[in-house]
Amino acid sequence: MKDQALLAFLQGRWEFKAENGKGGVIDVRADGTWHITGSSGGPVPPGSWSVEKGRFTATVSRQPPHTIDGVPDQAGDALSKNYQLAGGLTDGQDADYRNMQVRHDKGTVVLTFPDVNTTGRSDGPRGRVITCSRLDSGAQ
Secondary structure, eight states: TTTBBBBHHEEEEEEEEEESOOOEEEEEETTTTTESSSSSTTOOEEEEEEEETTTEEEEETSSSSEEEEEEOSSSHHTEEEEEEEEEEEGGGGTTSEEEEEEEEEEEEEEEEEEESSSSSSSSEEEEEEEEEEESSSOOO
């Protein structure tokens, strides 16, 4: 995986689950689309994704795109960094999702959003953790 391109690594079927137990399955396709099924948060419209010149972009139907700049081409480097998200709902209601830490171990990728208030209370604990586990035999 160290020398594998990020584009190739991301493609496949992944189960994702947050620390609160909510999750689903996401299929990331080579044609630049993704689709979530079995989401405990209800139906999610399909979206698109791309990685070009160090910018990762993900969109959900009729929403402004989420972008991350400074993303390395190689999966090993890209999956062990801290990032700033821009666009999408991070420009408004989900501003706490702007800071993201990404870590990888074999077939698991962990996304941590340290500023997210997980209880809705002003004095509540912070930190949303989403664990993504590969379900297919794609690249690891």
